Amino acid sequence: MNERTPEQELDAFFGPRPAEPDSRPRQKLGIVVGGSLSQGLDVKLDRATVIEGLAVGRYVVAHGRTGRRFFSIVTDVQLDALNPLIEKAPPETMHGTDDDDFLARVYRGTAVYGRIHVSPMLMLDAGDDEPKPVKTIPSHFRPVYTASEEEVGLIFGREEEPGYFYVGEPLEMEGVHVALDLHRFVERSAGVFGKTGTGKSFLTRMLLAGLVRENVAVNLVFDMHNEYGWKSQDESKQQVKGLSQLFPGRVVVFTLDEQSSRRRGSKVDGVIRIGYEQIEPEDVDSLANLMALSDVQVGALYFLRRRLGQGWVARLLDEHDPLAELESALERGTIHGGTLGAIQRKLGMFRRFDFLHPRAAEDPVRQLLDHLDGGINVVLEFGRYGNSLEAYLLVANYLTRRIHEHYVRRKEAAQGDVGSSGAGGQEPRPLVITIEEAHKFLDPAIARHTIFGTIARELRKYNVTLLIVDQRPSGIDPEIMSQIGTRVTCLLDDESDVRAVFAGISGANTLREVLARLDSRQQALMMGHAVPMPVVVKTRTYGPALYAELGLAAEGKNGAEATLARGRSLLRGDEGEVEI
Amino acid sequence: MTSQTIRVGRVLRAGTRGFAIGCAVMQPDIPAFGSFVRAEGLAPGSAIYGLIYDVSMEDDPLVRQIVSADPPEEVVRDQRRNRQIPIEVSVLAVGCAHDEDIRHCLPAQPPVTLDWLYQCTDEEVQAFTSAGNTYAFDYFRLVLDAREVPVDELLAASLRTAAASRAESERERFLIEAGRALVRLLSSDPVRLEGLLRRLSRL
Numbered sequence: 001m002n003e004r005t006p007e008q009e010l011d012a013f014f015g016p017r018p019a020e021p022d023s024r025p026r027q028k029l030g031i032v033v034g035g036s037l038s039q040g041l042d043v044k045l046d047r048a049t050v051i052e053g054l055a056v057g058r059y060v061v062a063h064g065r066t067g068r069r070f071f072s073i074v075t076d077v078q079l080d081a082l083n084p085l086i087e088k089a090p091p092e093t094m095h096g097t098d099d100d101d102f103l104a105r106v107y108r109g110t111a112v113y114g115r116i117h118v119s120p121m122l123m124l125d126a127g128d129d130e131p132k133p134v135k136t137i138p139s140h141f142r143p144v145y146t147a148s149e150e151e152v153g154l155i156f157g158r159e160e161e162p163g164y165f166y167v168g169e170p171l172e173m174e175g176v177h178v179a180l181d182l183h184r185f186v187e188r189s190a191g192v193f194g195k196t197g198t199g200k201s202f203l204t205r206m207l208l209a210g211l212v213r214e215n216v217a218v219n220l221v222f223d224m225h226n227e228y229g230w231k232s233q234d235e236s237k238q239q240v241k242g243l244s245q246l247f248p249g250r251v252v253v254f255t256l257d258e259q260s261s262r263r264r265g266s267k268v269d270g271v272i273r274i275g276y277e278q279i280e281p282e283d284v285d286s287l288a289n290l291m292a293l294s295d296v297q298v299g300a301l302y303f304l305r306r307r308l309g310q311g312w313v314a315r316l317l318d319e320h321d322p323l324a325e326l327e328s329a330l331e332r333g334t335i336h337g338g339t340l341g342a343i344q345r346k347l348g349m350f351r352r353f354d355f356l357h358p359r360a361a362e363d364p365v366r367q368l369l370d371h372l373d374g375g376i377n378v379v380l381e382f383g384r385y386g387n388s389l390e391a392y393l394l395v396a397n398y399l400t401r402r403i404h405e406h407y408v409r410r411k412e413a414a415q416g417d418v419g420s421s422g423a424g425g426q427e428p429r430p431l432v433i434t435i436e437e438a439h440k441f442l443d444p445a446i447a448r449h450t451i452f453g454t455i456a457r458e459l460r461k462y463n464v465t466l467l468i469v470d471q472r473p474s475g476i477d478p479e480i481m482s483q484i485g486t487r488v489t490c491l492l493d494d495e496s497d498v499r500a501v502f503a504g505i506s507g508a509n510t511l512r513e514v515l516a517r518l519d520s521r522q523q524a525l526m527m528g529h530a531v532p533m534p535v536v537v538k539t540r541t542y543g544p545a546l547y548a549e550l551g552l553a554a555e556g557k558n559g560a561e562a563t564l565a566r567g568r569s570l571l572r573g574d575e576g577e578v579e580i
Numbered sequence: 581m582t583s584q585t586i587r588v589g590r591v592l593r594a595g596t597r598g599f600a601i602g603c604a605v606m607q608p609d610i611p612a613f614g615s616f617v618r619a620e621g622l623a624p625g626s627a628i629y630g631l632i633y634d635v636s637m638e639d640d641p642l643v644r645q646i647v648s649a650d651p652p653e654e655v656v657r658d659q660r661r662n663r664q665i666p667i668e669v670s671v672l673a674v675g676c677a678h679d680e681d682i683r684h685c686l687p688a689q690p691p692v693t694l695d696w697l698y699q700c701t702d703e704e705v706q707a708f709t710s711a712g713n714t715y716a717f718d719y720f721r722l723v724l725d726a727r728e729v730p731v732d733e734l735l736a737a738s739l740r741t742a743a744a745s746r747a748e749s750e751r752e753r754f755l756i757e758a759g760r761a762l763v764r765l766l767s768s769d770p771v772r773l774e775g776l777l778r779r780l781s782r783l
């Protein structure tokens with residue numbers, strides 16, 4: 001660490017001083033002229049407010065008579081006139097572009113004026129610092145201002161606080177940081193949605209970086225397109241650092257496809273191989289749709305497993321195996337020859353998956369759990385198998401099912417141990433599983449019996465939640481969708497997708513317009529469990545500035561900084577008991 | 581315009597809404613349509629403000645005779661200077677004042693016959709049309725409600741007078757504010773409003 005001036009030393013000891021009063025002046029936009037709690041407020045803009053400078057999704061604050069502040073989001077922008085006739089017969093000289101025209105200057109703000117529609121979301125009483133959901137609205141003619149940096153901090157929390165991470169800037173508030181409460185973010189399953197190319201993967205990687213840095217949860221990422229681990233590329237073919245480069249030692253990369261990883265120059269920490277004898281009928285069942293297995297065939301899988309034992313897959317794939325155990329069953333008609341043949345044909349696909357071996361030297365689940373239990377985050381690269389939906393689904397389901405079982409066991413052990421201090425009594429640390437193309441796992445036909453459906457539905461009962469990344473939210477089972485606590489949505493234009501992401505969110509109608517107007521890249525609407533009110537952000541750029549900050553933070557957290565922080569909280573009495 | 585007090589004439593008839601005055605001679609500027617005028621009120625320190633909306637000259641028997649007799653120049657000039665029947669000036673009451681406190685309202689009592697009526701000075705016109713840092717246009721309402729008065733012409737002319745009483749640099753701002761006040765009052769009739777504003781824009 002560098003030498004610090006005495007002043008910095010003091011700052012470091014006592015923590016950051018109260019933020020300087022906001023330097024950017026608050027701008028009055030207009031006054032409240034009508035509206036309702038359910039439909040939102042109408043605000044007549046002042047003459048000086050340029051309507052073209054006000055975008056849907058922007059934050060504004062109405063100041064009530066009682067000192068109460070109403071935090072709201074702009075949901076519509078309108079032109080209005082004192083007399084509608086003026087729309088039919090606009091003054092003639094104003095057809096031109098001369099904005100300085102006498103008539104134009106007289107009319108603007110009087111005969112014709114701008115109007116915005118805002119949805120109040122939170123209110124804050126004077127002297128209070130805990131915003132609450134709105135239950136009322138400001139009175140007539142109360143002024144409406146742009147939100148200040150201090151107000152954004154008040155609502156979303158400050159990035160300096162532990163467990164918070166700066167994820168973007170509110171619309172048209174450059175330099176102001178919206179912080180996300182990561183603890184709440186992992187408390188329920190979360191989703192990142194948006195059509196292709198809108199920045200879902202970049203955004204997700206940025207969120208994951210936050211989760212790793214703040215150590216809020218341990219992550220398992222099914223990295224279908226090899227974007228999260230060691231490195232990746234952006235649209236202009238520039239290299240982008242992956243998570244394991246940013247957090248050496250805290251993120252490991254496993255691969256299913258060693259060759260591909262090597263070719264891409266990805267530094268991997270291990271290779272995942274699954275043995276045939278480790279595959280259970282349930283694992284194949286989750287592929288039933290893709291493999292076009294009928295119900296009868298799925299039933300037969302379980303039967304075959306019982307009859308043929310652990311080596312069932314290997315034996316079915318072995319063309320020379322006479323499968324003697326099955327003879328009597330075939331004769332009795334318990335299983336049809338046709339069914340058996342079809343299953344053998346369909347399982348033949350497994351031969352193309354090089355990560356499947358007749359026997360695997362190591363248990364892949366154990367490999368992953370060793371890391372996860374130790375708080376090390378794992379990215380699993382699929383290499384070329386990312387292009388094979390079957391491989392992706394098979395592996396993700398295979399691993400997740402077993403890891404989930406492990407979590408269930410540990411959680412139950414912890415609950416059983418309450419009071420006693422047995423070694424097995426520790427709660428497993430929260431695990432977040434990230435999956436791309438989530439609708440493939442969660443479509444209504446299969447969501448009910450795949451592990452991902454189960455995890456989404458049981459909330460965080462076993463400390464496991466999902467972070468799903470998807471471009472077709474309409475393909476996800478609505479029941480699952482309703483369990484997605486925090487939704488981060490980039491631009492979506494398909495009507496059914498839009499409907500899906502808003503399902504179960506109150507006040508969704510007013511936000512539709514906001515979503516429809518997002519930029520086609522690097523802008524997102526965040527709503528739900530982790531944010532006190534919906535917010536449109538220009539998402540934080542994943543690039544050198546972020547790397548630099550993560551580097552610094554990493555140094556700071558386990559150095560002198562940490563000691564100081566501890567001293568600080570002792571002095572403030574933040575900690576219940578002080579051991580001296 | 582001027583900052584001296586100029587007498588326009590004496591009150592002939594008076595009512596709450598307005599009054600008529602008589603004056604003997606017509607000078608190039610006085611009395612002029614749309615001018616602000618002031619009469620002393622009954623109470624000391626009080627004043628009544630008005631706007632000239634009509635100036636008329638009635639004929640008399642002598643004028644008739646002269647007109648038909650093809651008179652020499654001196655006779656005509658003499659006739660003009662020493663009229664038997666005064667020029668009649670109609671004034672619409674638009675405000676009253678108690679010392680410094682000016683209000684745009686009808687006076688409680690009209691001026692008394694034969695009281696003098698003065699042309700307002702520039703300072704008085706400015707004071708009448710100002711309120712603190714902004715302008716006062718409440719008298720528009722009294723003009724708009726007046727009967728038998730060419731309302732739009734009178735508004736435009738009074739604003740021309742009031743603008744002219746101000747420094748060149750301030751005039752546009754003044755007229756724009758006046759226009760905005762008119763928008764509120766005349767929004768129900770956009771065509772009329774536009775015509776009026778157009779007239780202001782050319783002042």
Ligand SMILES: Nc1ncnc2c1ncn2[C@@H]1O[C@H](COP(=O)(O)OP(=O)(O)OP(=O)(O)O)[C@@H](O)[C@H]1O
Nearest residue numbers: 196197198199200201202234235522539540541542
């Ligand atoms: N936060 C960001 N920081 C830097 N660049 C970004 C960011 N968001 C988006 N981009 C740019 O947008 C491009 C597309 O982003 P990304 O690959 O994340 O899209 P996507 O939604 O995951 O697309 P797909 O559905 O095809 O996977 C990136 O290559 C990058 O150039």
Ligand SMILES: [Mg+2]
Nearest residue numbers: 200201202225
């Ligand atoms: Mg992507």
